[in-house]
Every structure is written in structure tokens, then in C-alpha cells.
Amino acid sequence: MNIAVMGYGVVGSGVAEVLAKNHDQIVRKSRQDDMQLKYILDRRTFPGDVNEHLVVSDFSKIIEDDSVKIVVETMGGLHPAYEFVLECLNAGKSVVTSNKELVAEKGCELLKAAQEHNVNFLFEASVGGGIPIIRPITQCLAANDINEIAGILNGTTNFILTMMIKEGMDFDEALRLAQRNGYAERDPSADIEGHDACRKIAILAALCFGKHVYPADIETEGITKITLADVDYAANWGGVIKLIARAKKLENGKITAIVSPAFVEYGSQLAGVDDVFNAILVRGDAIGDVVFYGRGAGKLPTASAVVADVIDCAVHIKERKDFGWGEGEENYVQSYLDTENALYVRFTSDNKEKALSDAQEIFGGVKVLERKDAPANEGAFATPVAKEGDLREKLAKIDGITVESVIRITDY
């Protein structure tokens, strides 16, 4: 059986490496006579690379070769990845991808195409890098009604927040360190603005709740506005700030889906997840909370998840996986304003004591927070849980304050 890889970047070259290194074991587990990497599609050339002779720039080579049964897509981005993958599926080739943007935007459609041509479209590596999460959700937890899923899904932002919390670096300094360590790209916006986490929670929500969730419908906020002052107030409150992506089934048939920085209590399984590690919490009716923890990115972890999918495709070459991933619906994702939350608020005011006393009255009780060396005109508090829209309306009613920061408070 032959394999093609499209996109010879970090993950694609990792896939080639794992296929070569664990070749015999992979052939045995795939129950094939052999598994060979036959083509690598890339516009670039790789002089001196061990796989130089496999590189082609013409996609038709792959599509026209019937010996290629499994195509790995590690190009990233929506175009031309989408067109290439669709064409592969239509040509009767199974596809494995690590491309979260592709799966989040086009998952439902591509799974349908795979079904029509009796091949598989697998994407374990698109969420959580090498952490097994897609298969556990769809198979191991199949007897559960999953009500809620939440996680730290982006290693770059988690590294930055960890450096702010543990080393007292400010955001810019921590971002520069992440870039120096190769954890953040030169243009880090997809990570730090929350878009990467947004795509991943869209995929998880579709798998858990059965309907496509469009990333654009998910309220998404990054970590660029987080300051060391907020980190200190979070500690005073009793926890840390993490970029949390979460989705929850509601009784009205809708779901909530939000990506934003959030206060997480010390002692929670998510609070202790540091550096570039990811963790995903799944709440099922029978199992309760289950947490999956590991490296959410990186060449070899991600490549190993891709190759596990390749093996699965080879073993089940005649059988189709059913993810129960249905079409999306308008207004399926409820506005965050209608969602129950508690909020942390930091403000400045010329009359801080009056503002805090007003907050107590307007919110019906707030928890006042403190930090060392706070400017005299700075105050902070945590509200009770209520509809977020109501909380924000009430906040606007406190006279004479400038709101400097609002961060959600979770109960994970």
C-alpha cells in the first residue's frame, strides 16, 4: 500500500520520519505487506533531504496513481488544501489531515464526500497534537451522553501565560521568548488572538454534540490584553489565568461555545497545566470528568497522531468510520450574552471606594480583590454568576469608572 504526503513542512516531514523510523511496526499494525511513502507534494525542492527523490510539484501525479490509497494532508490553510483533499476523496483515496482550519470549516462536507466514496477522512492530529482525543470521544466515550467539553487547546498561549504567572514576565516579553523557543510564529496572531483554539473547539463541539459548528459563530477573545495586574488579582482570587476553549450543551437544544482567557481555580485539573502542554476535559453523564493531557503540538507528537490515523485507514480500508457529524444550523450557537458566567473586573476610578460600594449594591454582592502595589485609583472584584449580558449591563451602571479589564471566571 502506498502513501502520499501533501506539504513537507514541520508536520509533513515528521510524518515521513515516523513512517521510516517505525516502519516494521507500522506495517505489522496496518496488517499490510508493506507501507511505502511514494510521493511528497510540495512547491519547494529539498536538495540533500533523505526524501528528495519523492518530492513532486504536480498534484495530478498523486491523484492519478491508483497504488496511492492514503493521502496525508499537512499543508495547512484552507486553499488549496480543501480542493486537493476533496479531489482525493472523490478519487477513492482515504485522507488523513492535521489541518484544524480545514476540519473546522469543511469537516461535515468532507466527511460526507468520504462516505459517498466509501473511504475514510481522519483528523486525530487536528486537535491536541499527539494527545488522543478524537477517537476517545467518538469511540471510548460512546456510551456517554457528553454534556460539556473544555480545554487548554493552544500551547503557545499557555506557554506565554505560564511565563507571566511563574516568571513575572509581561506579555510582550513572554511572546518574544515563545518566538525565540520556536513555540510562536513570527506572525503569532492565530495563536494569541484565539483563532487556533477556536477552530479546535469547533471540531470538538461538532464531534461531541453532532452538528457542525462554524468558527465564526464562536465568541473568541485572545490573551493580548492580559496584564501582570490581572495575573496578580487572579492569584488573590485563588487561581490562574488560562486561555480556555469550551462548549456546552444547553437544555434548549442550542450550545454555548466560547474561547477566552478565564480564571481557573488552583487545584482544578486545568490549573496545573503549564508551558506548552494542552489538556482537554470531557464531562459525560456516566463517566463524569475525564482529562487528557500531553503535548498539543510539535513535530513528532503531531506526526505520531497522523501516522496512527494512517494505520487506522489501512486496517479499515474497506470500512467507513462514522463520526455522527451533521450539518450546522443557524442560531445553533447561543450568544455569549445569554450564557451564565461570572466576571472578574479591574477598573480605575477617582473614587474607588464609592465604585466598589456601588458594585456591591448593583451586583448584589461582589468579591473585592487586592494586589500588592496597586495604584491608589485601581480596584478589582469578581461578580456572582448570572447571564453575561445582564452582568455587562450592570457594569455599565457603575458611575465614574474606567473598565480596564474583564475576564470570565470558570468552574472547571
Place this chain on the structure above:
Amino acid sequence: MNIAVMGYGVVGSGVAEVLAKNHDQIVRKSRQDDMQLKYILDRRTFPGDVNEHLVVSDFSKIIEDDSVKIVVETMGGLHPAYEFVLECLNAGKSVVTSNKELVAEKGCELLKAAQEHNVNFLFEASVGGGIPIIRPITQCLAANDINEIAGILNGTTNFILTMMIKEGMDFDEALRLAQRNGYAERDPSADIEGHDACRKIAILAALCFGKHVYPADIETEGITKITLADVDYAANWGGVIKLIARAKKLENGKITAIVSPAFVEYGSQLAGVDDVFNAILVRGDAIGDVVFYGRGAGKLPTASAVVADVIDCAVHIKERKDFGWGEGEENYVQSYLDTENALYVRFTSDNKEKALSDAQEIFGGVKVLERKDAPANEGAFATPVAKEGDLREKLAKIDGITVESVIRITDY
């Protein structure tokens, strides 16, 4: 498709409950027209129970009914579970079990019987209760060479140790509380002596490393000798005491496999696992460390894992799972005495200072540990890492001490 359950205890009745409660979803995911529980085998009767009419006491009813394609074994114990399961497999019925003793002792043989009759033998619930672990190891991490696996695999002992560490209860008091809460049985020996964890690590080691591991070959030590003094010294060292089950592949083709209390550093993913929760750490060559966390026992978590296996059997009724679980070998498990470890030692001596100075010299440097209100004749230290047999020989050379406690130190 019809199902039979053998053993209507906690887990068996949970399976019946989950099958009924999530019936429609289970039928859909199983891709069957229907999935019905037809028999419950038990010697007892259950007057007034919702499933009273399904209870039979005669095993031949199940074996002779060709409409029963999947049999769930939740009887526990080795006999007659082993004979019944073997007969079901030989009769061409797939079997799902939560019985760790059965899988640890007879896994290789029963998988062989399943293979010969082209049916499945699945056992996700036998380790980690509802935490998905068997399938992630065998499928999701298939592209990895797994080198090491370690975990907190017994909720009862973890609850007892948590109460000792956090509430300052002594062992007997914590055990009584565990019994009052229903976490420990009236005869708690299988848990507190480490046998339950031993069976689970035997199963995991077989799956990770490909050869049957007999529980009798695993050095197993329980938590009955742990005192609050040891808990305090662990804190002074910088961590907590957990009952750790672990197995590791060695370069000489053998493995180590040990169950014992162990010092675990604060900040480790295993140190923060409290109460009845379990966690399993898997170390792969490509993925690095992955941790799975959740409830390792309990009626519904375990039942949900059993039912997920039932669904898998129904979907793959014509296809056999291959776990790569080969026969065991003599001397496959290396003696713990030849294994590299560090040890914590607590002793009493009439000349404590001399004993500590002797220890420094004999071990080539030890870390002296302290606790508040220690008796004047009590001392404690942590050794460097070395072959455990050598460490124990050296310990015997320190004159004039009575060794009160020896606990292994891990690097997880």
C-alpha cells in the same frame, strides 16, 4: 442483536442501566436495528428489580441462544468467569469484560480463543474504570514506540493516601472512612495490598510491550505500612506518597514491573491526582508524556466503558481486533533488585548523627530529611539512584540502626 450480562452486581447492573438509558443512541452508534439485553446470569434473584424477568441461573441458556452475539462478563474473580468466557468465545460470541483478574491472568489465552473463532474479546473497563486507556494505547498511540507506563491505578488506596496527606488521618482512620464512603470493601486487602493495581499494570504492560506479564512476577507492595511520619518526610523532600504501578522496557529485552508506594514530586502530573481519581502516564518515543485522568472505578464510569466496548463489538462483528498480545516468557520481568531506583529510608538509632554520617559515606551522598516533632532517635534520608539491590546491601552496612521504613522515589 441480543446481549447477555453475566453477574448482576455493581458493574453488571450499571451496564443494564446504561443500555436502557442511552438505548437509542447506542443502537445508532452500533449500526444495528436494535440492541436488547436478553439475559442476566446470576445465582441470586432480584425481586422487584426492573430486570427481574431477565435473570437466569443457568449458563446454558446463554450459550445455546444463537441470537446472543455479545456477552458481558461482570462477575469478577477467576472462576467460573474464565470457564464461562472461554465457552462463550468458543461458541462464537464476542465477550466484553471488566474483570481485571481474568484479563491479567488469562488475557493472552482468551484473545487467542477469540481469534480462532473470529470474535472479539474486549476489556477497556478492566483498567482505569471509565478512563479510555486500552484503546488509546492500542490505536491512537500505535505509531509510537511506548517505552514506559506508570499510574495511580487504584482509587481506594489513593483516597486513603489523600486523607493521610491532606487531613492528617492515620492509615486505619482513613481506611475506615473509605469503607464508610463505599470506596473500600469490608475485606480491603486486594486494594491496600496492591494486588488490584498489580493486575492492572500487568494488563497495560502486556498491551504496551507485546508479551503477557504474570501478576505473580510483579514486585507488589501495598500501603499498609505507610505512616504519617513518612508523609511528613515526603513533604520535606518535596512531594507526596502515591501508590504507583509502573512498567518499563529495558534495553536487554526484559521489562521492569513494580507496584509500590513511591515519593512523587510536587508539580508532577501524578502528584495532583487526589481522592478516588486515577491517572495513567504513557511515555512514547514520538509523543512524549501523555496522561489520562478520571474516575477509575464506580458503577456508571465502569459501565460506560463496558457499553462502549459492546458498541465496538456490534460495529465490528465481522472483524477481529488485534492487540498484539503475545505469550509470556520466563524471566521476562527483571528482578526489582536489578532495577535502578532511589530510596527513602526512615530509621531509629541510639546514635542518629553517626548513622547519618555513615549513610553519607556509604551511599556517596544522601539528602537528609527532617520533620517537626520527630523523636530524637529518628532519622531519614533519600539515597542517590542506583541498582536497588546495591542500595539495600549498603543500607544493611549502616551499624546500629533499625530500619523503620523504605519507600521508592520516582521521577514521574
